[in-house]
Amino acid sequence: MSDNSFDNSGSLDEPILTPTEIEKYREYLSDYGKEIFFDEEEIIVDYGDITTSIDLLVSGEALVEVPVNEKWIPVAWIKSGSVIGEIAFLDSYPRTARVIARTSCRLYRVDRADFTQLSERDPEKALEFISRISQIMAYRLRRIEQFDAVEQGRDDMRKELAADLHDQTMSELSAILMHLGLLKLTLDGHAESAADIEHLVTMVKNADVNLRQLVREKGHDDLAIVGLEESLRIFFEGLENEVVPFSIKIAYTSNQIDQGGLPGPVARDLYQIIRQSVLNSV
Known part of the structure; x- marks a missing residue:
């Protein structure tokens, strides 16, 4: 054997x-x-x-x-x-x-x-050793190529999703806002209905803001450039500056999580979990 x-x-x-x-x-x-x-x-x-x-x-x-x-x-x-x-x-x-x-x-x-x-x-022994090491190296190079292909595929899918969200879903939200605006005009004088419509308008606008933020994240992998903590700070600052009926103030304390050298997929998952948790809270 x-x-x-x-x-x-x-x-x-x-x-x-x-x-x-x-x-x-x-x-x-x-x-x-x-x-x-x-x-x-x-x-x-x-x-x-x-x-x-x-x-x-x-x-x-x-x-x-x-x-x-x-x-x-x-x-x-x-x-x-x-x-x-x-x-x-x-x-x-x-x-x-x-x-x-x-x-x-x-x-x-x-x-x-x-x-x-x-x-x-002793060239025969040297050749045997080099041949064995070359097999291991070839395997590692193939795995690197596979990893690069997977990452490129994920990046392409992320950008394609961002384009679809921007071209279709955001256009539909804009159309909804226009229809709500026209509906509000036709119901002029009905205070209760107008208040309900205004509430719907606010909800759609918030969804539009969140979707635009998502498109920016999916279209550009800022996490790989600035790191998890800086990406969170940018998100929190953007949330605080949004035009909404209530004031948003977020206190964020850094624990130097980036110092541990988180792999890219882990950092992206953590960012999405934190982002969604904060959005659900507000």
């Missing part, structure tokens, strides 16, 4: 090195690499590092984080059997992410220059 984890062809999990493979490659690289240890929360690889080493995660767990709007956003959680730095190992460019030990970690590290010596002395 093969020890290659790619034999499980139906699995969607990231392909990792099996314990047998790790021991085999450590034996191959015994004269060229070294075992290193990292404590919990210690940086294994930092963003921008100009290094060409590759790490085999023998034991432990780590987080991969990338900088977005001056915050660190976790994008992957890797476990034993995974590899760290395969792209920098192959292209020698600065690191584009940082890796932090989530638990105590034991790694086996090999530098590109040392690996070159193995390539010259």
Whole structure:
């Protein structure tokens, strides 16, 4: 039975090195690499590092984080059997992410220059190692492409929804307002009916304001640009400045929620929950 984890062809999990493979490659690289240890929360690889080493995660767990709007956003959680730095190992460019030990970690590290010596002395073993690492890297690149396609699809759907709301629903609300205005004129002198119509007009205007806000949110992903807290502040300020029969004053205390580096979908869901809760309250 093969020890290659790619034999499980139906699995969607990231392909990792099996314990047998790790021991085999450590034996191959015994004269060229070294075992290193990292404590919990210690940086294994930092963003921008100009290094060409590759790490085999023998034991432990780590987080991969990338900088977005001056915050660190976790994008992957890797476990034993995974590899760290395969792209920098192959292209020698600065690191584009940082890796932090989530638990105590034991790694086996090999530098590109040392690996070159193995390539010259035993090309078959070097080719086997590179081929296995390339399989893992290819899988990760495919997942990135899939993620980009999904995000692009969501963005396109969001903009299409915004356009539909703007072109159809908002036009219908404007027509309703016009009909209510004409109805109010025909009922001139009926104070009770006029008051009811005025109340309906106010409700439609509020719905129109809320819909316009929704169109702006769906048409432009401001959350990704300014963050969750700033988006909430903008929404609260807009709500306070709306022309309504009653005064709205919102007190908002920041708890630095953006500092945790919320993923985009989580931030969007939180924003919609808070927004809808506030609108329901007023």
